[in-house]
Amino acid sequence: MTEIRLVGTAHVSQKSVEDVRAAIEEFEPDIVGVELDRGRYTSLTEEVPEPSVADILKRGNFGQLLVQWVLTYIQQRIGAETGVKPGSEMLAAIEEAQTHQKPVAFIDRDIRITLARFWGNMGVWEKIKFIGALLYSLVSVEGEEIDVDALTNQDVVSAAMEEFRKFSPRGAQALIDERDAYLAHQVLMLGSRYERVLAVVGAGHIQGVQRYLDAPETLPPLPTLTAEVKGLPWGKIIGATVTGLFLLLFAAIAFSGVGLDVLLAAFAYWILITGALSAVFTLAAGGHPLSAATAFTVSWMTSLNPVLAAGWFAAAVEAKIRKPTAGELRQIIAAETFSEMRRIPLFRVVLVAALANVGCTIGVVAYFLFIFPVLGIDPTVVITDGFSNMLQMIQALF
Template structure:
């Protein structure tokens, strides 16, 4: 391997050999094999967490997924983002004949062949997503979802120049590159914190000679951070939600209900108008979201009925009820789960696959309901002021 891709760090009597790989390079896997065989290390660290390791070793066992559990545990959006990354990888693979992550697979195989301990050194991707999600606010969340969904359906090809740039980034960073430009503070959870986590895991690996297989983008940060001590427990924590959104979430329905109740007392006909407006705006926009996801007619009706009620209770959401109804009526079969990674590559496949359609129903029905809450709430206030 070219020495420019290998960084050697000595701390006391221990040697750390960092291999800066290109996640979309055809030669990186060969280079990883050469270095591990030549160095015969005590441990091999790879830039994977347990979940991604399981996906590689066992394959994406989508058929074992409980879609009802995904909805109940509020993980539909997270799963949608994971599928977006899969779509992004598939687009690269089809365009350039490249399978991202081959160098990590080679690291796993070479560790077994040489008898080295295998260390999964990266932070859980769900923790990273959660820490990103908590750092971008309501506007940022909307923009991120738009970019993620847009990335799924993008027909734009990746240029050779972009490909070369991606060779120094990891897949997650590459996909969210434009977004991090708009939100610079996301560099901390996406890059800086992962550099700290990776460096600590590498430092804690058993033995005196450690080889670490890393995306090239992480090597400069790890060179600095490996000399410092980092609290893995702190870096793995999902930051607590701010109380402000909770206060706002409960304040809106309380205010709306109070206004409608007072209007009913002062002017019953105006109160009826307010109630109808609230139901129409919430129900219609949530139903439109479910319809945009090509939900079943009963699913669309469920979104319409649920939204005016769930908008008054922050603990539940219209999209969950619509998604569960869609899953009940159009229950995914084994083939839907097995075809997931292929179907997310195209708009037609994404909408036709029963699993992704359920996820879209949840997300879009919730978005419609949220929009309906603001518009319907504003109309309730308008009618209140007009009838004072």
Template sequence: MTEPADRPPRTEPSDGEGSVSVIGTAHVSQASVEEVETAIADEQPDIVAVELDDGRYRQLKGHEPDDLDASDLLQGNTVFQFLAYWMLSYVQTRLGEQFDIDPGADMLAAVESAEEHGIDVALVDRDIQETIQRFWARMTITEKLRMVGGLAFGVTDSRVVGVMVGLIVGLVAGPALALFGGAVGITEAVYLRAAASGLLGLAAALLIDQLAGLALGADRRLVASLGGGWAVASVVAASGVADALVGSLLGGFAVTIIGSLTLGLVGGLALGLVAAVVIGLLGPSGPAPEGGIDEMDIEELTDADVVTVMMEEFRQFSPGGAEALIDERDAYIAHQLVGLRDAGYDVLAVVGAGHRAGIEGYLDDPASLPPMNTLVGEETGRGIPWGKIIGIVLSVAFVSFFVLLAMAGVQNAFLLRVFGAWFLINAVFAAGFAKLAGARWSSAGVGGAVAWMTSINPALAPGWFAGYVELRHLTVNVGDIGTLNDLLSDERKPIGEILGEMFDVPLFKLIMVVALTNVGSIVASALFVSYILPLLGTELGGVDGISQLMLDGARNSAELIWRTIT
């Protein structure tokens, strides 16, 4: 029977002082499996301690993975923590595939060998979810972006990454151009030319896509439609042949929206294509060079010097993340082993080779162990809480906008129209993006209904609400990560087919519903500030008039407060 380290094992301790010997293994090494089995048979310890927590032990033993609790999955940064866990799991899975052994086989061999000899097993590692939470909290924002980007670049075609980067940049740049384009010399004529070329280029791309679908494969069809659309857009932009027609069909407001978005997307996609080329040039373009990971003798991974180098490389990438993922776990495991040794047990500890040196250092000098209460519990992160500060500023600004206009004497009818527009655009975009992620209508509707409120308070998010409703129809568990790893490891399927199958995995679908609902609300907020508010504010004198009214409202509020207190 397997026992956590803090529960007394069934075996009685040996007479006298206990002992601990540590084996350092590579989690994807067949020789490590054999070494563990031999050591247990030869030493016959009282207890075999393994670098596992209860959840990973159950998973290795083939038990049904526990369902994930909705409140745990959707709160705070948990979605991003699962992405971090997924990335680490994916890297280990790929190593296991390259060397034809299941990740964790060394730990499973230790458990099964101990059971065969009637030896108790102690689970001495910290809970994986707690480790990942602390790992994520310790990383800086730059390190998080690099890590997630590394996962994307490692499993996604560079062209797809480039297009996604371009779309994100374009969606941000478009509204910014609408607000500040005049300051950099962008006139209404430029917006009109961009709108005409964008609309006709899009129409040409859609038409070519339908025609090419009759004779070309998916990749050539995509190239044909994008190339044809780009050619038409370029001709229209250079000649201005469609300016008069588009200007007569669309009003000035529509021209500004479409034109600024077109400019933003064109610039963003150009940046994305450059990024794709750079990624392609920097990535592998042929067989791995001799001495690379495919040629590496996996048994070298059990050598302490090699593993130390690998750990130090990770420490250079993220000192805070390495502290949570490596150093804290060294201390946590050492605490468990010292406790067993002090109780008089002879212990054989099976741990990853990268943890051996740190654990043995603590075993030699237990007084150097940090207090256990500093190694457990939720990590709140370090530094200035910019997210909370920005959330408070946005909430105060939103409320102040309505209060100051009301104090300036603006009619309630105008304020209701502004609020109605804010509610409507947030609802449409949040619900629409949720449906793009495959959400049910009920989930998308709930996310859209609360988006107006959550978009002014980053402490909340419409995706959480949509996710809670979606979870009524999904069963999500940790085993979904293994399914995702299997899909990403299939190098024969095209990326589009893999993505389609990933949306059938409950965990991935839930993450995408949560993420895209939030993205929809963010996009809506940007569009409202850039386009809708200036349009509604024309009756008050535009942006300058609204600003003056807010100043008047602030002055009236100050006078009212002064009269009240005096």
């Protein structure tokens, strides 16, 4: 009969390293499964070729990239406080298994799939809250006393998981629930081939994985846990909606009879508001004035085109000025403070891209909220008269 044992760890805890070694000594498993995928193991143990700056800019996933960098930074900071490198307990499990001449299996889902599903499953509001929490963590983690060993205590872990679930239900599904199921699938597959299986996983996964091991029939099919997220293209939908609203607004103003000067003023404010906020956010990211000027110049146009973004243009200019290199990716991960990260040209380029887009989006929202008070006209009258006159014209034509 197969015997399976789970060991829960904190990823930056010396105690976890010791617990893993003790479990292998005492349990004497036939195989050791570790919560790593092949790519993360390679990044922990080898020099991995870094993508070129052109590749990074071409992908355009600036928000997702920043989230990945900041999460890595926070984990590195906690590791520095405790003197333990992130992933040390997994490497200790591998080394101990090799010492006892036991095979090792990588049982975690590919990190690229997890990040893609994590970011893709979250709604817009969840993403905004999550990025805000990460930015707050950048400030609060430094100098704060952290009891990392308490992170292996199941009561503490359960409370933390529940808080995260309230904060980001869809994010928790991809980051926790789906990986619980994936890990359980892998452990059960090992159990079909070996009699004694030891699985080393993060403490936050212990309860979920054990629940699936106790009731394997409740496991979702494995292909559903690795499939590409194919939700609605909300970015394009929102962009098309903004374009439609803008055109309808201008048509209503044009046909309402308020005058050409009001129509031109409405268009001028569109350019000014979207451009100014995109430029301000570019400068807040530490962008060069030329990058801010670029964001100002293109924001009115990109905000009306679902397939373009002001941040892409601002980032291209910033890259020309800062001249980042691919080798700076390791500098970003090794940075000890957020200020140090911001001084690295590659980080600055990506931050400019992300924040320029944020500024442009806020500008669009602000425009629709305040344009009528700014123009000093009654929106009810303008919209009613505008659409009524358009309808009469259409009826006259047909």
